[in-house]
Amino acid sequence: MAAHRKPKQRPLAGNTARTAATLALAGAATATAFEGSGHAEPRLSPAQLKAKVDKLYQEAEAATEQYNGAKEKTGEAQRSLTAMRDEAARRTDRLNASRNALGSLATSQYRTGGIDPAVQLALSSDPDQYLERAAIVDRAGSRQADAITSVRKQLGELERLRATADGRLADLRTHQADLAKHKATVQKKLGAAEQLLARLTAEQRAAYEAQGSRGGSPGSQAAASAGRSDRSAPRGSVQAPNPRAAQAVSYAYGALGKPYVWGATGPSAFDCSGLTQAAWRAAGVSLPRTTYTQINAGQRISRSQLAPGDLVFFYSGISHVGLYIGGGQMIHAPRPGAPVRVAPIDEMPYAGATRPS
Template identity: 75%
Template sequence: MAAHRKPKQHPLTGPAARTAATLALAGAATTTAFNGTALAEPVLTPAQVKAKVDKLYEEAEAATEKYNGAKEQTASARSSLDELRDEATRRTELLNTSRNALGSIATAQYRAGGIDPALQLALTSDPDEYLERAALAERVGTRQADAIAGVHQQLVDIARLRAEAGRRMGALTARQTELARHKATVQEKLSAAERLLDQLTAAQRASYDSSQGTSYGGYGDAATDARADRSAAPRGSLQAPNPRAAQAVAFAYGALGKPYVWGATGPDSFDCSGLTQAAWRSAGVSLPRTTYTQINAGRRVSRSELAPGDLVFFYSGISHVGLYIGGGQMIHAPRPGAPVRVAPIDEMPFAGATRPA
């Protein structure tokens, strides 16, 4: 019977081997497809890169304004805490002075033998001396009682001050955490924008920078840009409504070509709200720090009413501001890599305008 059996084929030989090889090749091809071009990052066109980068810069500027607000609140909380601590220190010094006074009274009584004033009076035989000592003892007793009450009140006040200092320290810590969060967001958005721009060729990057009013590679041509902006700006096309507005405009012209640095308020670099704040500060007017507070710092004006010196705001979140100079133009600090420059107010979505007092 054994002689009639067919020889056993190895699983990896014959037709089975050919089938397995075919499946293996198909699987390898599929794996290659998934690991290769199918999973590769899509190549963006220059227009797509520009759109994404512009959006990232817009988001970065919104985060910058939140950072500026948190920074201002942090400084205020720290100042408030320092004032409270100074007050607690003064109260503690007063407390120590009062305690020393009580110690002096106790020492005097001890040196007098520790005799109760009433007993000392009872041992006095001279009526005039008795009356004099009685009046003195009453005054000393009253002052001592007042001193003790004063020390007690001082202790209560210091405890209250320390409790309040603890609360303000908590508020300061919360502001510092918020500040760090907004700072991280700004840096993340800017880094993402740079990574996208790195995908462009040198010619494409130069074209993008030119469209933003910047030169490729940084601020190398800022002086030339500033001179061009000054010559092209419609100076005198409209009169500023008052001398303060004229001074703010003059300051903005003087800032042309200076770099954008987020969080900066001058004199060598600015972000958008830092520039407008510094411009109006030069005219003796104090503006709040952020775009979303500056828009309420003055009288709202319509687009048709715009005059040089007015603050013009952009985007639905009020995340960008410039200083109007007339002729549909403004001076503003655009974004990292783009120095302070003249630009049409139509290049961004207009959100409103304010005329500082």
């Protein structure tokens, strides 16, 4: 019977115990929907989660700028198509009027011009009256020829206009497809970020929402914490290079604390390029809608030349923008959950700057 005894378990000790514990932690997995993946991944530390969320938010913002560009092109194509359809309707009305006039002229000539001119002369009791009528008929014939030429020309123009409108419609459908694709990408990235954030404790989540850094170094995160602001932040004296820049900066200060909403251009919410566009629009300057077009909307300047009102851009794909306010600080709309705020320009990888004019 002794042969059937269960072997006695011995407790692990020292390095052996620590190694076993480490292996157990490494083997603990959590099912996650991160970036659409259905496989299990090791449980992440809060710092690792934050790093992944920051990356997702950066990717979501890059997709947001693509969405903004597609939305702008969709609007332009829609307006162009509407204008062409309106013009086609007007030209169709004119064409129908010309056709009706031509039909009336042809009917009139048929009724009065069915007798041979020699017979008309022979039957006329007044040759002078006949010659006068003949001149009128001749002029009517010329008018008829002109009317026919006009109708043919109008038909050609209308066909060309309709062909162009068909092209605009094809463009519109392409831009609408792009719009839907970029919207889906944004929503997917934001959804994945939210799922990761849900794995943080309430305190960790609050701490993350309070900080504005998106993948910067520890030093830049500390600077971001020191540079944060809200609506009550003192503005001081803004030494902008011109009154328009000062007005843009003033608008940005007025937007402090307003929420980040992707695709928004104000006045109650903004995304990053929506904020800079609205700020300069308040100063009477029209900026393009996206980060990658705003960087070319003005004079490119070096970092050492920065002055309040300049646009500062970040990441190699030019996917984020803020409004410089001096002292190494900017006002920007950081990401979902982080309202418009003051932050140091060192908190993200710097890519360049532009001075609108």
